[in-house]
Amino acid sequence: MFEDFYGFNRTPFSRDIPTDQLYQSHRIEETLGRLEYAAERQQFIVVTGDCGTGKTTTIRRFKDTLDNSKFKVMYLADSKLTPRHFYKGLLEQLGCEAKFYRGDAKRQLHKEIELMKGIHKLQPVVIVDEAHLLDREMLEEVRFLLNFKMDAQSPMALVLVGQNELWERLKLQSYAAIRQRIDVICRLPHLDRAEVGDYVKRHLEYAGADHDIFSENAIDEIFKFSGGAARMVNKVCTHCLLYGAQNKRRIIDDHMVKLVIQGELV
Numbered sequence: 581m582f583e584d585f586y587g588f589n590r591t592p593f594s595r596d597i598p599t600d601q602l603y604q605s606h607r608i609e610e611t612l613g614r615l616e617y618a619a620e621r622q623q624f625i626v627v628t629g630d631c632g633t634g635k636t637t638t639i640r641r642f643k644d645t646l647d648n649s650k651f652k653v654m655y656l657a658d659s660k661l662t663p664r665h666f667y668k669g670l671l672e673q674l675g676c677e678a679k680f681y682r683g684d685a686k687r688q689l690h691k692e693i694e695l696m697k698g699i700h701k702l703q704p705v706v707i708v709d710e711a712h713l714l715d716r717e718m719l720e721e722v723r724f725l726l727n728f729k730m731d732a733q734s735p736m737a738l739v740l741v742g743q744n745e746l747w748e749r750l751k752l753q754s755y756a757a758i759r760q761r762i763d764v765i766c767r768l769p770h771l772d773r774a775e776v777g778d779y780v781k782r783h784l785e786y787a788g789a790d791h792d793i794f795s796e797n798a799i800d801e802i803f804k805f806s807g808g809a810a811r812m813v814n815k816v817c818t819h820c821l822l823y824g825a826q827n828k829r830r831i832i833d834d835h836m837v838k839l840v841i842q843g844e845l846v
């Protein structure tokens with residue numbers, strides 16, 4: 581494929597880019613800082629952003645950088661999450677088989693978390709990705725997680741990650757009880773033009789490229805088409821690299837980007 585033509589030893593613009601090879605913008609650094617702070621203080625944090633802006637990737641990085649000897653991360657990303665599956669999923673990650681009834685599983689989870697904190701001195705961090713897809717019942721259930729002890733201390737750090745609709749919903753009056761408990765809100769914005777340039781460079785560097793493949797004008801077009809969403813940048817760049825390799829073009833210019841977008845992406 582195009583890797584040979586461009587002399588890459590890894591594939592750029594792929595999903596599985598290791599988290600120590602990511603492009604790091606100021607905003608991503610800031611989000612990671614807030615996540616870490618929320619983990620340490622056992623807070624409730626909501627991370628929102630449009631689709632493809634790098635939410636899940638940022639969470640992957642957060643998981644990888646958290647100190648394993650201090651924190652136990654539990655991660656769920658199931659669009660059809662029901663309360664039973666929720667408790668089952670969390671308990672499985674703690675190495676336990678969940679009791680059948682929801683109420684029992686809930687008590688069981690709280691007990692396990694208490695044990696983990698008391699005996700192993702691990703602070704729990706529960707992450708629910710794709711949280712914009714949760715229905716009301718599930719969102720309420722998530723809130724109950726924070727409620728199970730009467731004392732003021734929070735039982736865990738809770739991270740809800742989702743598209744912007746999540747925040748639109750939480751703003752509704754009927755979600756006030758949940759909203760009031762949120763300690764921190766972070767939004768991952770789209771990349772700006774300069775950031776898209778740096779982002780593309782980072783992926784090419786990771787792949788082992790020895791020169792800039794996309795011209796500055798090409799980056800302008802990529803920015804315009806992608807709107808600065810990482811996933812769309814990946815898509816355009818991958819299509820351009822395929823086209824470029826087929827047509828033996830070492831440098832990809834704006835004309836080629838336009839051609840590829842018109843021919844393959846719109």
Ligand SMILES: Nc1ncnc2c1ncn2[C@@H]1O[C@H](COP(=O)(O)OP(=O)(O)O)[C@@H](O)[C@H]1O
Binds near residue numbers: 596633637
């Ligand atoms: N900081 C980053 N560095 C490198 N690639 C990234 C970064 N953020 C996102 N990506 C790429 O963009 C794609 C989409 O990001 P993702 O985290 O899945 O978005 P979201 O969860 O917001 O929909 C990922 O598969 C990854 O390849």
Ligand SMILES: [Mg+2]
Binds near residue numbers: 635
């Ligand atoms: Mg995601």
